[in-house]
Amino acid sequence: MTINTLSQDGVQRQQMPCLTKMERMIISMQDPDMGIKLRNQRLLITVIPHAMTGLDIVEWLIKKCSISDEEALHVGQLFVKYGYIYPLKEPRNLILKADDSSYRFQTPYYWMSTRWPASELDYAIYLAKKNIRKQGELIEYEKECYNALHKRINHTWDFVVMQAREQLRASKQRRKGDRIVLECQEQAYWLVNRPPVSPEHYKLTTLTKNTIIEHNRISLARNRVKSSICLESYVKYCEQYQPHDPIMQGCLPSNPWITDDIMFWNMNSETVALPTKLRVERWSFSFMELLNDQMGRKEFLTYLEKEFSAENLCFWQACEDVRHGETAKIPEKVDEVYKQFLAPGASRWVNIDSKTMEKTLEGLKRPHRFVLDDAQMHIYFLMKKDSYPRYLKSELYKNLLARAIVPQETKKSVFPFMRRQRHSSPSPALATQTAEDDGKAKYSNSNSGTASRL
C-alpha cells in the first residue's frame, strides 16, 4: 500500500481492496439459505428485528472457511472493526464476543466503500442531532470534536443545525423499532469512522512513463525452461538444506533464542578452531557456499597454495574489492590489480584466455567499476569447474570433515523456570573500530598471504 491516494492518471485509487472481499463475505452471510439465521432481539422494551448472536457468526465462519475457533473469532472481529457488523448492547465496544451477545448487519448505505471518506459536514450534523436530542449525551471526545468542528466549519453552522433539526423531525414520524434501528446504524457508522484517534490522510501525486511494447517484444524472444525442471530444483534445494534450517529441524546444541544459550553461535563463529560437521558439509553444496564462509575461503586458499594456483582466488577477491568498493579508489585499485595479476611477468600472473585478456587490457585504459568483470568471471568459473571439485575430493577437505564436531544437544535444565543470564556480545562496530585504529584494511586478510612459486 502506498501513501498516494491518486494513481498516475489522477484518478482516485481504490482504497483498501480488502473491502470488496469483506463485502462479498458479508453478502454470503446474509444469504437466506446458506447464511446466518437471524432472529428478533429484545433491546430494553423494544424488539429489534434481524439480529444474530456472536456465536452464530463465529460458527458460520468456522464452517465456511474451514478454520479454527481462534481464527474465526479473529476474522469476525475484523468485520466488527470495519463497521460491517455492529453490536447492540454495548455499541461503543467494537468487539466480537462468541456468546449470545447480539449483533446486526450494517446497511450498505453506511458501508466503508460506499461512503469513503466520511465528511466533516455529515459528522457535524450527526453530533448536532445527538446534542439536540438529549442534552449531555455527547461523551468527552465527541464534545471536543463538536467544538472543533464548530470552529472549523463555522460558516456552514446554520445549515448544520437546520439539517439536524429536519432529520430529527423526520425520524420522529417513524415507528419506534425503525427509529432505534436507524439510530443504531448511524451510531455504529460514526464509531467506526470517527474513533477517538483519527487517521491521517496524505495527498501526493506521481508521474512516470515507460514503453511496454518494446519490453514485451524482448520478452517474447526469451529462452524459457520447462516448469517441471524448475520446480524439481526447488524440491531438491529444500531437501538439501532442511537439516541446516533451524526453524524446520532445530539446531545443535540448541536454538539460542529458545534456550538462552549462545553455544550455537560460539561454535559457528568465524574464528573457531574446529568447525561443525554441518558447516563443512554445506561447503560441498555449491562453490558460492564455500566462498561465502570466511573459514571455507581460508581452507580453500590453503588448498590452492598447495596446488600453486592461489593467485586465482586472490585475483577474484581483488576484483570483488573493485566492484563493491569506493568509486574514488577504483583507478588506483585497478592499477594495483594490473601490476600484481595481469601485467606480463607479474608476480601472481593469472591465466586468462587471450581474447578476454585483450578486452580487459583495452578497458584498463579507461578504468571503471566493471572493467574487470570478464576476467573475474573467467577465473571464477575456472575455479568452480576445476579446483573446487578437486578440493572436495582432497585429503584436506576429507580430513576436516572427519574431525568436524557434531555438537551435543543441550540437556534440558533441571530447573526449567530459572532463566539463564543473557550475555551481551561485543558490537561489530567496536571490532572494526579497533582494527581501523591498527591501520588494518577492512577487507579480508587472505590477500596478504604470499604464494611461492617454483
Add this chain to the structure above:
Amino acid sequence: MCDQTFLAITFGPCDNCSQNKPLMNIYLKNEPINYCSLCVELMACQGLAKGETIHTLKAESETLKTKLEEERAKLHDVELHQVAEKIEALGQFVMKTRRTLKGHGNKVLCVDWCRDKRRIVSSSQDGKVIVWDAYTTNKEHAVTMPCTWVMACAYAPSGCAVACGGLDNKCSVYPLSLDKNENLAAKKKSVAMHTNYLSSCSFTNSDMQILTSSGDGTCALWDVESGQLLQSFHGHSADVLSLNLAPSETGNTFVSGGCDKKANVWDMRSGQNVQSFETHESDINSVKYYPSGDAFATGSDDATCRLYDLRADREVAIYSKESIIFGASSVDFSLSGRLLFAGYNDYTINVWDVLKGTRVAILFGHENRVSTVRVSPDGTAFCSGSWDNTLRIWA
C-alpha cells in the same frame, strides 16, 4: 565528504520551452532533465510515429501480451503442488514469541538484521531509528531523523553503519559510534536523493553502495562516499514499494515490486529491466528471493503471496486462503526455502509451506498491522515489526 552531485530542481526555466514554471524531474535515455508539465505532456504524445494513435499502440500492446502469455504457457507442464506430492507433509508447527522489543513511540515500519545474527535496526513513524541487541533486548544506539515515517532502514554488511530514509526523500548513512557522548547525527552522510518518499533501501555486498527504491517510481544505485548516482532504474509506472538483491554467484540483479502490480527484475550494470511479472491484482508490498536465487516471492494488497520462477518466466504458485482478507505487507523465506513467513494487515503472521502451497500455521500476538517480517541471517529466528510499536522475535 563530497558535495551532492544529484539535485532535484523544483522551480525554474524548463529545459524545453525555457519558461519559468514548476518543473518535473524526468529521464530521457537515463539522463535527468527538467521539463514543465506542459512539455512533459507534449513529449509523451510525440512518442507516436506516423499513422499511430494511442488506440493502435494499445491494440498492439494487447496482442503482444496475449502472445507472451501463450508462449509462457507452452512450457508449463506441471504444477508445483503436483511435484510436491511425494514430499512428506510438515508436522505440528510451534513457534512462539521469544523476545518483545519495546521502545518505539509509534508504528514500527521497517527492520533489518546485522550479519552477527543477533543485532537489528528498526525504524518507526516517530522518526527514530534504533539499533538493538535483540538477544538481550538492550538498545545500543538511537538516531532521531529529521522527518517522520522512516519507511526504510538497512544494516551495513560490516555492522558499522545503518542507512535509513522515508518522507525526507533521502537515504542517509549513519556510522555507528560506541562513544556515548557522540551524537550519531553529526557524522551522517546524505547519500540518495529522490523526488518522492523512500520506500526501501539495501546495501549491496559492501558498505560502499546502496540500492534504493522510491515513491517516485524509480530505483537507484548510489556510491556512499561521494553520494554519486551510479545507476538508475526506470520501468515502474507507479510507486516502487520494495526491492531485494539476488543471492546469485554474479550478484548482478535485483527484483522490485510496486503499486503498478508489477514485479521487475533488473540488471544492475546496465540499468535494464530484464524480466517483468504482472499477475497480482493489487499493489505489491514486498518482494523476496528464494534462497537459491532462481525464484522470488511477493506479498500484495490482494491478500495473496505468489511465487515467480525466473527460468520458467512465470508465476508458479499462489498462497491464499478464503479467510485471509487483508493484504500481506511483508514476506521472507526460512533458510531452506521450505517455509514462507508473511505478515498481514490483519495483525497476524501466516506461515506457508512453499512447496505444497498450504498454510502451516497462523501466529497471533501483534495488536496492530504487521508491517515487516525478516528472518535472521542464520535462520534461527525471525523478527516482526508492527504498528503496535513493538518488535517480536519468534523461534
